[in-house]
Amino acid sequence: MADLFSHLERAEALRRQLNEHSYRYYILNAPSITDGEYDRLYRELVELEAAHPEVITPDSPTQRTGNDLQGDFEKVPHAAPILSLSNCFSEEDLYAWEERNRKLLPAGTDLDYTLEPKLDGLTIVITYEDGVLVRAATRGNGLVGDDVTPNVRTIRSVPLRIPADSNPDVPVPKRLVVRGEILFLKADFAALNERQRAAGLPLYVNARNTASGTLKQKDSRITASRPLTAYLYNIVALDGLPMPPTQWDTLNYLRALGFVIPPQAAHYPTLSHIIQQIPTWITHRNQLPFEIDGVVIKLNDQRLADELGFVGKDPRGATAYKFPSEEAKTRLVGVTLSVGRTGKITPTAQLEPVFVGGVTVTSASLHNYDTIAALDIRLGDTVVIKRSGDVIPYVVGPLIGARTGDETAIVPPAVCPFCGAPVIRDEGAVDYFCSNLDCPERVYRQIEFFVSKGALDIEGFGGRTVQALIAKGLIHDEADIFSLTAAPLLELEKFGEKRTDNLLKAIEAAKQRPLTRVLTALGIDGVGETVAESLVAHFGGLDALASATPEAIQHIDGLGPILANNIADWFASPRNQALLGKLRAAGVTFTAEMTAPESDKLAGQTFVLTGTLPTLSREQAEALIKAHGGKISGSVSKKTSYVLVGDSPGSKAEKAAQLGVPILSEADLLAMIG
Ligand code: IVH
Numbered sequence: 001m002a003d004l005f006s007h008l009e010r011a012e013a014l015r016r017q018l019n020e021h022s023y024r025y026y027i028l029n030a031p032s033i034t035d036g037e038y039d040r041l042y043r044e045l046v047e048l049e050a051a052h053p054e055v056i057t058p059d060s061p062t063q064r065t066g067n068d069l070q071g072d073f074e075k076v077p078h079a080a081p082i083l084s085l086s087n088c089f090s091e092e093d094l095y096a097w098e099e100r101n102r103k104l105l106p107a108g109t110d111l112d113y114t115l116e117p118k119l120d121g122l123t124i125v126i127t128y129e130d131g132v133l134v135r136a137a138t139r140g141n142g143l144v145g146d147d148v149t150p151n152v153r154t155i156r157s158v159p160l161r162i163p164a165d166s167n168p169d170v171p172v173p174k175r176l177v178v179r180g181e182i183l184f185l186k187a188d189f190a191a192l193n194e195r196q197r198a199a200g201l202p203l204y205v206n207a208r209n210t211a212s213g214t215l216k217q218k219d220s221r222i223t224a225s226r227p228l229t230a231y232l233y234n235i236v237a238l239d240g241l242p243m244p245p246t247q248w249d250t251l252n253y254l255r256a257l258g259f260v261i262p263p264q265a266a267h268y269p270t271l272s273h274i275i276q277q278i279p280t281w282i283t284h285r286n287q288l289p290f291e292i293d294g295v296v297i298k299l300n301d302q303r304l305a306d307e308l309g310f311v312g313k314d315p316r317g318a319t320a321y322k323f324p325s326e327e328a329k330t331r332l333v334g335v336t337l338s339v340g341r342t343g344k345i346t347p348t349a350q351l352e353p354v355f356v357g358g359v360t361v362t363s364a365s366l367h368n369y370d371t372i373a374a375l376d377i378r379l380g381d382t383v384v385i386k387r388s389g390d391v392i393p394y395v396v397g398p399l400i401g402a403r404t405g406d407e408t409a410i411v412p413p414a415v416c417p418f419c420g421a422p423v424i425r426d427e428g429a430v431d432y433f434c435s436n437l438d439c440p441e442r443v444y445r446q447i448e449f450f451v452s453k454g455a456l457d458i459e460g461f462g463g464r465t466v467q468a469l470i471a472k473g474l475i476h477d478e479a480d481i482f483s484l485t486a487a488p489l490l491e492l493e494k495f496g497e498k499r500t501d502n503l504l505k506a507i508e509a510a511k512q513r514p515l516t517r518v519l520t521a522l523g524i525d526g527v528g529e530t531v532a533e534s535l536v537a538h539f540g541g542l543d544a545l546a547s548a549t550p551e552a553i554q555h556i557d558g559l560g561p562i563l564a565n566n567i568a569d570w571f572a573s574p575r576n577q578a579l580l581g582k583l584r585a586a587g588v589t590f591t592a593e594m595t596a597p598e599s600d601k602l603a604g605q606t607f608v609l610t611g612t613l614p615t616l617s618r619e620q621a622e623a624l625i626k627a628h629g630g631k632i633s634g635s636v637s638k639k640t641s642y643v644l645v646g647d648s649p650g651s652k653a654e655k656a657a658q659l660g661v662p663i664l665s666e667a668d669l670l671a672m673i674g
Helices: 002-028 035-051 091-104 149-153 186-198 207-215 220-224 247-257 271-287 302-308 369-375 440-451 463-471 478-483 486-490 497-510 515-521 529-539 542-546 550-554 561-572 574-585 618-627 651-659 666-672
Strands: 075-077 086-088 113-119 122-129 132-138 144-146 175-183 229-239 266-268 292-299 318-322 327-339 344-356 359-365 382-386 394-398 432-434 606-610 642-645
Touching: 002 035, 035 327, 086 091, 091 271, 091 302, 091 318, 113 247, 113 271, 113 318, 122 207, 122 229, 132 144, 132 149, 149 207, 149 220, 175 207, 186 207, 186 369, 186 651, 207 220, 229 247, 247 302, 266 271, 271 292, 292 302, 327 359, 327 394, 327 440, 344 382, 359 394, 369 394, 440 463, 440 478, 440 515, 478 574, 486 497, 515 529, 529 542, 542 561, 542 574, 550 561, 561 574, 606 618, 606 651, 618 666, 642 651, 642 666
Parallel strands: 086 318, 606 642
Antiparallel strands: 075 144, 113 266, 113 292, 122 132, 122 175, 175 229, 292 318, 327 344, 327 382, 344 359, 344 432, 382 394
């Protein structure tokens, strides 16, 4: 009795919470919990109700489909109920799902399945009569939806007439009602926010909510100005033709009619095959051009699926395998500032620890002050943070609905947190800078960079040693490291004879580093290894470069006027001239190394690298490309010849796909150079 009472109470509490959160989500557009948390609560209620059906009430959120209806749209009845999907979270859940189905089907029935991405968008139901798009509706309450026909007509991937390419071989039904998903491709959402930013308007936080808002515009010109995409995967009703016998046939038929079907959808003979694919989906999730929150597994045989019927609003023949959430909410409790070697001030969010994407996160990127303002992120806010793959976690945006009123604005500092000098921001620039060239933090960061792996690569010279040497007053700039002697080093913590000796030898050897490396190490804004190489190749030596005019520098392919000015300004500064003089006096040779290319097989081709390659390091791959006459660039554009993609690639792979730039694997590259 006491037990039943507690189940009743728990069910009541869950119903109350879930209903309140749906109201916040759908009506107020101000969710205060994440989708993942909502799912967890929902699942707990489903399980509780399954074990104790006596606690089910008609107002339980499990008893209805979500409702997106809005007062100001025409209502359209659906040709058949627009159902939802049950969720699975583990391999065991999937096998249990199959087992439940097996028990309802004749013994020994073979079950094959399709596997599709679970697109994180919103359902759309589109009706074609005699091949012409006549209506499009949202899911609504599952029985009637909102008429959004003029808006859906603006979506380019939705054919206005089928078959889209007037292929006479595809039979056109008298009436076809298709169901699919509407969403923003990641790149389109980013571009939309870029436009918002350029116009000084607030940024959109959540792609799915924005897609929903875009679809529900009263003025379809607004919808047309924001590029939505539609993927279609299901036939709700079909008149004048027999239903395709399998889900795989359905997808192929829809494709033949000119619809875009979920990319990477595939057909597998057994559930084990499907389960084997799931880890790959999870690791490749970030490379897809759209957001997914799982995969959908569908019984292929339509007759069997129909026979199985439904539980509540979920068909038994399909289920969603939900991925672990990459998003979590937590509180933004502080903002720390760092100052880089160029003086750039970067704010970082300090968070109440939260477990997300497999690790506990306590800090996250806050982008820059423009973005903080555009997203209206405040200190004390409950924020959504995202951690996908190996990307640094970042603050997606605040949950406005969770505000208490005690939150405070996050404003750029007026003075440098390390040296107290005024903070400056150049006209039109995004970032703030410490104005003091002698700021101890800047000096430290510059020397730390100077000796690091990507620069002079002095082994055994880490940030801590740099810090200790600055603290003891032994070094004040990069050149000072070359006059270090054994005695003061031996006084440093953990510095014995051997370590001191090794470090001094490494410093000595660094004097002979090729000019490209030294130039990179100087940390001139915009001069990384690639630019440094072009400069050395063009000018041949330090003296010619140091006296070059911006116009002369600009003659180098790929160097724009801003960078050229920057470089010329750097060499014109008396302070930097003094530094170069000091380095020369210390014995740094600045030798321009000219290496003859091994072949010209890649001549005229520009490569961009992203991700981790299977065998080559990034440096090795770059060296190889250059040795065969190719060029390396840092960003993908229409001029890029190839993008070399490894594991966990960044947005460059997406950009390549978008621009149609061919993608190469390491093996492809090796094959190209024989
Ligand atoms: S099938 C009876 N396939 O997920 C058919 N749904 O959580 C049920 N979704 O409301 C839907 N990608 O909006 C199906 N490949 C896919 C999907 C998909 C995303 C959405 C759909 C549905 C929700 C259920």
